[in-house]
Each structure stands twice: as structure tokens, then as C-alpha cells.
Amino acid sequence: DQQVKQNSPSLSVQEGRISILNCDYTNSMFDYFLWYKKYPAEGPTFLISISSIKDKNEDGRFTVFLNKSAKHLSLHIVPSQPGDSAVYFCAAKPAYSGSARQLTFGSGTQLTVLP
Amino acid sequence: DAGITQSPRHKVTETGTPVTLRCHQTENHRYMYWYRQDPGHGLRLIHYSYGVKDTDKGEVSDGYSVSRSKTEDFLLTLESATSSQTSVYFCAISEEGTGTVMNTEAFFGQGTRLTVV
Numbered sequence: 001d002q003q004v005k006q007n008s009p010s011l012s013v014q015e016g017r018i019s020i021l022n023c024d025y026t027n028s029m030f031d032y033f034l035w036y037k038k039y040p041a042e043g044p045t046f047l048i049s050i051s052s053i054k055d056k057n058e059d060g061r062f063t064v065f066l067n068k069s070a071k072h073l074s075l076h077i078v079p080s081q082p083g084d085s086a087v088y089f090c091a092a093k094p095a096y097s098g099s100a101r102q103l104t105f106g107s108g109t110q111l112t113v114l115p
Numbered sequence: 116d117a118g119i120t121q122s123p124r125h126k127v128t129e130t131g132t133p134v135t136l137r138c139h140q141t142e143n144h145r146y147m148y149w150y151r152q153d154p155g156h157g158l159r160l161i162h163y164s165y166g167v168k169d170t171d172k173g174e175v176s177d178g179y180s181v182s183r184s185k186t187e188d189f190l191l192t193l194e195s196a197t198s199s200q201t202s203v204y205f206c207a208i209s210e211e212g213t214g215t216v217m218n219t220e221a222f223f224g225q226g227t228r229l230t231v232v
Contacts, residue, residue, distance in 0.1 A: 006157075034220055043119075043205055043223030044158070089157055103221060105157040 003027045004092050006106035014114050019077040021109050023090030026071065030092040030104075035064060035075050038087045038108070047088075048075070080113045087111075118142050119224035121206050127230045134193040136227050138206030140186075146209045147189040148173075148221060149181060151202040158205065164189055196231045203228050 005024045013019045023033075031052045036044035050057040050064045050073065057064050063076045077084055090106040118141030128134050138147060149161040150173075160173030162181040170181050178200060180192045193200055207221040 004157075009155075036223075041225070043207075043225050045223070046220040049220065091158075103160070105159070107155050107157040 001026075002107070003030075004090055004104045004106040006088075006090055006109050008109050009107070010110040010112070012112045012114060013080045015082055016079045019075075019080045019084065019111055019113065021075040021077075021088050021090075021111065023073045023075075023106055024071060025073075025092050027092070027094075027104070028071070029094045032093050033064070033066060033073050034091045034093075034103070035062075036089040036091060036105075037084075038089065044089055077111075080111075082113050082115050085111055085113050119206060119208055119222060121204075121224040121227050123227060124225065125228045127232060128196050130197060130231055131195050134196050134229065136191045136204055136206075136229070138189045138191070138224060140189075140208050142208060142210075142222075143186060144208040144210045144222075145186075146221075147183065148207040148209075149179070149189070149191045150205045150207060150223075151175065152205060152226075153202050161191065161204075193229075196229075198231050201229060201231045 003026050034049040035047040037047045038044040048059050048062050048064050050066050055066050061077055066073045087108045087110050089108045091103045093102040120139045122137045146165055148163040150158045151161055152158050159175045161175055161179050162170055162173050164170045164183040167183055182190045204227045206224040209221040
């Protein structure tokens with residue numbers, strides 16, 4: 001039973017347009033959410049996070065939106081660039097966890113930004 | 116970039132042989148983790164460590180053991196490798212949040228691609 005779901009295995013977007021990556025979760029104890037980006041032959045790198053006390057967090061071209069009632073979060077990339085082509089993992093953990101040991105990952109979405 | 120080194124980066128081994136993967140960190144972080152990445156499953160936690168000689172099981176621990184004799188090193192051992200353990204293995208580290216900084220992200224190594232034939 002996947003507690004964090006990324007239902008789109010892949011997404012293609014034209015350069016300069018908006019990329020929207022979606023993530024759904026089922027565990028109501030999840031209170032902190034993260035996005036990781038992964039290039040081929042490299043490890044995942046932390047991109048952006050959001051706590052449940054917020055509904056939006058912005059960092060440059062990247063914005064994460066959280067809808068707690070729908071148990072849904074999304075990552076917006078505006079404008080998309082070819083260098084953004086990577087696999088994006090959504091992850092979630094309970095607030096009571098003071099470390100990353102309770103992180104639950106989604107299966108990832110391959111984003112391809114076309115020049 | 117966090118100082119995490121995984122070795123080897125690639126390994127091909129035969130079914131039934133023991134295999135040990137090594138993770139070395141230079142960040143002095145308390146927590147270390149081993150994940151495996153498989154298509155359709157994302158990253159799944161195998162084992163983690165919360166200090167020297169302190170380890171615990173993750174979601175997919177069957178067939179794996181770990182050891183941490185020093186803060187900087189975390190070893191993952193497949194006692195008798197099987198084809199189902201063909202995967203990409205990632206080591207990660209994190210520090211424990213304190214006070215209001217309760218939510219810390221994990222930093223990942225570059226991965227080890229293991230093929231069991």
C-alpha cells in the first residue's frame with residue numbers, strides 16, 4: 001500500500017512553459033513534505049519542502065503547493081528549462097519524526113523539458 | 116555537496132555470493148540510511164542507523180544486514196545475493212532536528228548499481 005503516490009511516471013513540457021508535478025498521500029500523520037530531484041547516475045538532491053502549517057512555499061522558479069484537505073501537493077516549475085529534465089520524487093514524513101528516518105517516497109516522475 | 120562516498124559504484128555478482136557495500140561520510144551526521152531504488156517503487160528504506168552500533172530495520176530489510184562501527188562508516192551486507200536484490204542502492208545521511216528545526220532532509224550519495232546474475 002503506497003502511502004505516497006505519484007501517478008504520472010512521465011511528463012513532457014516545452015521549454016519556457018510551466019511544469020506541474022503532482023503527488024498524493026494517504027497517511028494523515030504526514031506533516032512535512034519534500035521534493036527531491038535526481039539526474040541519471042547521481043543521487044537524489046533536495047529541492048524544496050513545505051510544512052503543513054503552510055499551503056505554499058516558493059524558492060526561485062520552484063513553488064510547492066499543499067492542499068491538506070485533499071492530501072495533495074504539487075510542484076510548479078516556472079519557467080521550465082532543459083536542465084530541469086530529471087526524475088522528481090515526492091516524499092513525506094510525520095512531524096513527530098526529528099530525523100529523515102520516517103521519510104516515505106513516491107515512485108517518481110520523469111520530467112523532460114523539450115528545447 | 117554533503118560529503119558522502121559510496122563504494123563500489125558498480126558491481127556484478129553471482130547468486131548466492133556475499134556482497135558488502137560501503138558508505139562513508141565526512142559530515143559527522145548522526146543518522147545514516149540505506150535505500151534501494153527500483154522502477155515503480157521509488158526509494159525504499161532498507162536499514163538505518165542512529166548512532167555507532169545502533170541500527171534498525173526499514174521497510175525492505177529481509178536479506179540485508181548492516182553494521183556501523185564508526186560514525187563515518189555504514190556497511191550494507193547481502194549475505195547471499197539473489198536476483199531480486201538487483202537494484203540501485205543509495206546511502207543517505209541526516210542530522211537530527213532540535214527545537215524548532217525538527218524537519219531535516221536527507222543527503223544522498225551517488226549510488227551503487229548492483230547486478231546479481
